[in-house]
Amino acid sequence: MFTNAIVRTPCKNMIKGLTSSTEGPPDYLKALIQHKIYVDALKSCGMEITTLPPNDNYPDSTFVEDAALLTPHCGIITRPGAHSRRRETNSMKRVMTDFYDDIEEIKSPGTVDAGDIMMVGSHYYIGLSKRTNTTGVNQVIKILNKYNLTGSTIALSEMLHLKSGLSYLENNNLVVAGEFTDNPEFQKFNLIKIDDDESYAANCVWINDYVLIAKVYPKTKQSIEQIGYETIELDMSEFRKLDGGLSCLSLRF
Numbered sequence: 001m002f003t004n005a006i007v008r009t010p011c012k013n014m015i016k017g018l019t020s021s022t023e024g025p026p027d028y029l030k031a032l033i034q035h036k037i038y039v040d041a042l043k044s045c046g047m048e049i050t051t052l053p054p055n056d057n058y059p060d061s062t063f064v065e066d067a068a069l070l071t072p073h074c075g076i077i078t079r080p081g082a083h084s085r086r087r088e089t090n091s092m093k094r095v096m097t098d099f100y101d102d103i104e105e106i107k108s109p110g111t112v113d114a115g116d117i118m119m120v121g122s123h124y125y126i127g128l129s130k131r132t133n134t135t136g137v138n139q140v141i142k143i144l145n146k147y148n149l150t151g152s153t154i155a156l157s158e159m160l161h162l163k164s165g166l167s168y169l170e171n172n173n174l175v176v177a178g179e180f181t182d183n184p185e186f187q188k189f190n191l192i193k194i195d196d197d198e199s200y201a202a203n204c205v206w207i208n209d210y211v212l213i214a215k216v217y218p219k220t221k222q223s224i225e226q227i228g229y230e231t232i233e234l235d236m237s238e239f240r241k242l243d244g245g246l247s248c249l250s251l252r253f
Helices: 012-016 028-044 088-096 134-146 196-202 218-226
Strands: 004-008 048-052 068-070 075-077 103-105 117-120 123-128 150-155 166-168 173-177 190-194 205-207 210-214 230-234
Touching: 004 028, 012 028, 028 048, 028 210, 028 230, 048 088, 068 088, 075 088, 088 103, 117 166, 123 134, 134 150, 166 205, 173 196, 190 196, 190 218, 196 210, 196 218, 210 218, 218 230
Parallel strands: 004 048, 075 103, 123 150, 173 190, 210 230
Antiparallel strands: 068 075, 117 123, 166 173, 205 210
């Protein structure tokens, strides 16, 4: 069960955020509304929310997930792969001291975006991507081992982040899309396969028996509900324009 979440209100400069999208810049005011509804959804799942103020120095800073990995035993400050995001971790470290006695940090030349890390019980799958390098992965695994947790590496060739195409919904249920669909590492799970035309919806979030999913992906919604989950649909249109998904907008622990 998750009891806490950390979020950050989008800043006006989010329109200058990193993106590979061709949909144009996000609508800031619309993004604020969508973010508020997202936070309300977290609250409805029983979460206590810590909301950080907007920071115009870092256009992508609303995507707090990349700045830290929060485990049951320690917090890990990452070192984002994009240079423009490196200093987002400074304020995150200060917040984490309210919740953790043990805080570890990824050191140069390692890079890690925590959007590349998926927790399955006490094991963590870590994506080797354009944002997360081998040195960073090895540091994460060493830290996890220190706290009797384990980690393993998954190579990416297409997705931006590991969790762009994977979401663990507990009870051995794994949402999977794109390049991960036939990966031998994941065949031991009950796979909920997402069609290519709804691949964005593979980034969903399990919170205390609810599943947050992006709106307007009916096949994904049906597939998740068929195995017994109650879903909460959220409009993510403005965050999608910055390659962001549901998991990106909060740190849940």
